[in-house]
Amino acid sequence: MTKRTPWKRLLWLKQEYPDNYTDPSFIKLREKQKVESTKKSDRKLSEAARSQIRLDFISFYQTVLNTSFIYITFTYIYYYGHDSIPPTIFLSLITLIISRKKVDPLLSSFMNVKSSLIITFAMLTLSPVLKSLSKTTASDSIWTLSFWLTLWYVFVISSTRTKQKPSNLSTNILVALVAVLSSRLSTTIDVFCFLLICIQLNIILPSYLSATSKVVPMISNVIVYSFLNVTLGWIYMLLIFLVSVFYIIVLPKWFIYWKINYHKRDNDLLNTWDARTPILD
Incomplete structure (x- = not known):
């Protein structure tokens, strides 16, 4: 019986072995490389990526919280029928105080006030239009459309790394979402x-x-x-709170574990093969 040529770790070489053959030396090499790669990835993640992953999860959670204020405000006005003017004045004063502390030079303050006045007059003009928009549309269609717009808005705003300035697309989606919900409000003042x-x-x-x-x-x-406690009750509120804690604390750890042990495994496998040395004349 003729002894076969020993198996070589060369992907480009045609050898006398079936395609599904796995040599013991290759398995040992693969396990050794896996351990070394895991230790290297662990050191790399521990220095920078871990904190960034946690920050990304928290930023997305905060984006969902900010988006939920749209429906909290809508419920406050539409379902409970409260006066919309007091919270608007209170929030406007807070915004004005914060903007005066953050914005320096007089020219910047003037431009800020000018932009605010333009936006205010634009909203006053559009409020009657928004109030009458889709007035004949069924409420179920409005809720469905607002749901998909909300998902789109969260996706766009969370995909932007820098939160300092939202993109025009996210702003347009926000205006569209507010316009859709405004068709359920009864007065122009409420819409504004x-x-x-x-x-x-x-x-x-x-x-x-x-x-x-x-x-x-x-x-x-x-x-x-x-x-959530007032509208849904403490049981649902507690359930949502536990889900949020799970998302903020547990999921980042799972994601880090997956990134260390399973991410880019295919590239590591390809790197295990010896590269062919070029022959120069």
């Missing part, structure tokens, strides 16, 4: 206040407030979970 509150909470204030601040997320969480 609803639009102004949503713009301040999702566009103006995030541009002034730091994403790493601890006070703003704390206030947002208190408002959102208090609203």
Whole structure:
């Protein structure tokens, strides 16, 4: 019986072995490389990527909280029938105070006030149009359309790494979402206040407030979970809270574990093969 040529770790070479053959030496080499790659990836993630992954999860969670203020405001005005003017004035004063502290030079303040006046007059003009928009459309269609617009808005705004300035697309989606929901409101004043509150909470204030601040997320969480407790009850509120804690604490750890142990495994397998040495004449 003729002894076969020993198997070589060369992908480009035709050998006397079946395609599904796995040599023991190759398995040992693969296991050794896996351990070394895991240790190297672990050191790399421990230095920079771990904190960035956690920050990305928290940023997305904060984006969902900010988006939920749209429906909290809508519920406050539409379902409970409360006056929309007091919260609008209160939020506008907070926005004005924060903007005066963050914006220096007189010229910048003047341009800021000028832009605010232009937006205000534009909203006053569009409020009657938004109020009458889709008035004949069934409420179920409005809720369905607003749901998909909300998902689109969250996807676009969370895909932007820098939260300092939202993209034009996210702003347009926000206006479209508010316009759709505004068709259910009864008065022009409610439409104007609803639009102004949503713009301040999702566009103006995030541009002034730091994403790493601890006070703003704390206030947002208190408002959102208090609203859930009042509208849905403490059981559902507690369930949503536990899901949020799971998302913020547990999921980042799972994602880091997956990134260390399973990410780019195919490229590591290809790197195990010896490259062919070029022959130069």
